[in-house]
Amino acid sequence: MTLETIDCLSKLTAISIVFRIVLSMLLGGVLGYERGKKRRPAGLRTYLVVCIGSCLAMMTGVYLNELTGAGDASRIAAQVISGIGFLGAGTILVTKQNQVKGLTTAAGLWAAACIGLALGAGFYTGAIVGFVALWLALGILSIMDNHLYINSKMINLYGEFKDISSFSLFISEVKKDSGVVCEIETTKMKNLDGLNTISAIMTLKFNEKKTHSQIIEAYGQMNGVVFIEEL
Secondary structure: OOHHHHHHHHOOOHHHHHHHHHHHHHHHHHHHHHHHHOOOOOOHHHHHHHHHHHHHHHHHHHHHHHHHOOOOOHHHHHHHHHHHHHHHHOOOEEOOOOOEEOHHHHHHHHHHHHHHHHHHOOOHHHHHHHHHHHHHHHHHHHHHHHHHHHOOOEEEEEEEEOOHHHHHHHHHHHHHOOEEEEEEEEEEEEOOOOOEEEEEEEEEEEOOOOOHHHHHHHHHOOOOEEEEEEO
8 A cells, every 4th residue: 555545545535435334344243243143232234334333423623624614523433432332221121020131332332433533533443443343343352251151150040939938938048059148139929820939030050160050951840830940
């Protein structure tokens, strides 16, 4: 790449505008494809649109600054970040078991917007390095995260029990297996037959190494346990 080309791309010209938009489509699309492949709330189109929109907003700020010779180009960028906050909030869901989902997707949208802003400002090195780091975090490092999560000595469970005595027996069995109840939240509820049952959200810690699937299989077969799953 010659010095003339680098200089052309660093300034706001027709060629650099096309280059920045196309590059934002490419980087945003790759990130969106990775999230969409995992069936996340925000996928290919969402990431692509966020990255393009952020890039265009930043270029608009730079253009207005060059046109008028006054103002701050970063003001529009600041509004983009605020807007992404509302968009990210829509991807965060809380299930009936009080399990929070979508935090990584929301953070990914925010980071994709930052990449778009960097491209719009002509900061190509920062945008590409940031993209690589984000892709590694969302893709490759998630494998390590899942490995640590599955092999953790702590497990979050949601369970439904026939009655209070069944739940007490469950807690006793946990303690017999060298387990500790770190947190617990119980709720009385009625099943389809109109009978009172107990539901509980709990965090357990086991001193002995057990896989999460072994824990769920063992306690799911106990008498009085209607349903149990990992959160």
